[in-house]
Amino acid sequence: MAKGKNTKRDMILETAYDLFLNKGYWETKIIDIADTAGIGKGTVYEYFESKDEIFFELFKTKVAAGYENLSELLDKKVPCEKKVEEYLDIELTNTSKYAVNKSFLIDLMMKSDAFRNPALIESIHELVKKKFSILHGIIKEGINSGEFRKTDSELAAISLMGAINFFISINYMHIEPFELIPTRKASEWNREEFLDLILNGLKP
Amino acid sequence: MAKGKNTKRDMILETAYDLFLNKGYWETKIIDIADTAGIGKGTVYEYFESKDEIFFELFKTKVAAGYENLSELLDKKVPCEKKVEEYLDIELTNTSKYAVNKSFLIDLMMKSDAFRNPALIESIHELVKKKFSILHGIIKEGINSGEFRKTDSELAAISLMGAINFFISINYMHIEPFELIPTRKASEWNREEFLDLILNGLKP
DNA sequence: CTAGATTCTGACCCGCTGGTCGGGTTAATT
DNA sequence: AATTAACCCGACCAGCGGGTCAGAATCTAG
Secondary structure, eight states: OHHHHHHHHHHHHHHHHHHHHHHOTTTOOHHHHHHHHTSOHHHHHHHOSOHHHHHHHHIIIIIGGGGTTTTHHHHOSSOHHHHHHHHHHHHHHHHHHHOSSHHHHHHHHHSGGGSSOHHHHHHHHHHHHHHHHHHHHHHHHHHHHTSSOSOOHHHHHHHHHHHHHHHHHHHHOOOGGGOOSTTOOGGGSOHHHHHHHHHHTTOO | OHHHHHHHHHHHHHHHHHHHHHHOTTTOOHHHHHHHHTSOHHHHHHHOSOHHHHHHHHIIIIIGGGGTTTTHHHHOSSOHHHHHHHHHHHHHHHHHHHOSSHHHHHHHHHSGGGSSOHHHHHHHHHHHHHHHHHHHHHHHHHHHHTSSOSOOHHHHHHHHHHHHHHHHHHHHOOOGGGOOSTTOOGGGSOHHHHHHHHHHTTOO
16 A cells, blocks of 8 residues: 555654754664664665655755745735845744754754765755845845845845844754853744844845 | 974874864864874874864864953943954954864854763853853943943844854855855955944944 | 565674774984 | 883774665465
């Protein structure tokens, strides 16, 4: 039955996802996935060619999928300020799903070269570039329409992306070295105030 | 002679530094250091207990040392805006020295847990926390003095640190996945304009 | 019930790399 | 020249972990 096959494959995927989130990709061994799933190590390789392939599958379905219609942001008929807000919300929503701890995201973004699969590396890079180009596009549009002051749009996009990325790290990931304000919970951060801060630099 | 001993030890350190910068800590093997230095693998272990120790030494002398008198920033009798500017310059100066490619810094900051030496891990965390607390201190002072508008100082510090970190990444490290604007060289970025952008959000 | 296909399994393989160690080489001392 | 200490070395060791495969277990069909 196709159903039976998919079920076991899916079970392996979900188990791997759990472990990747909680221990990180590099710290998760194939035997961990097999043990946790209650199957033999060899069985994992019945459904996947390699560890990379498992990760790639998860990247596509769990991570990249969340940004699939990010491009639509550019076409929306709303002020650019609002677009930035929506971009932030998309990031917050997506990240809250897959950023249980620091390992997953950071493995993904920073150590992408350590993966063997060139297609996987390419996909990761593409996602980052896509995010940047959308943000850059919003800012360019804002400058053209006069909503934002005339400034170096690339510089502004970098500044904005940096601030947002860092905010999200602090917000959603238990990043030990960056646990800079341990007394504060994620829910206590004020999304509006953050937006205000990062957007003010752009206003005329 | 003490000099002879120091020379060889220093030579190993410099060789390791070079390799760490260009290949990253995890990609650099002990045998690489030995081969490059033109000595035997065993000789490396005559001068250092472990790979960690080599890295720790370099971290102390090459990285942390650059931030040693960062705290003095807080006591300076200049506007806070100027202090932020100096903070940025310190970061740019330091980073330009040791951020030949992405591997070193990212290994340092992000994968710090992967090191075995608890004292090393602690040191890395301390440096990040120190940077943040200085930046946070500057902002608090600016708010108190009325130079900056009343806002969430922690949030502002995070936003600022995120933007600066990311700017520096783009500026000084050849981060492949973040090679977002490949046509632009580091020297072409306008430091003043960047400062303007990130500081405007703080002004009354 | 039986034969063959399908699925599952873990012992095993193998490349990798940080770290060790016994013995060789060089230099200082007498 | 002989003794000894300091220095140097690379073959070797041991643990690790991704990936394999021969056979066991289970299922399906006739």
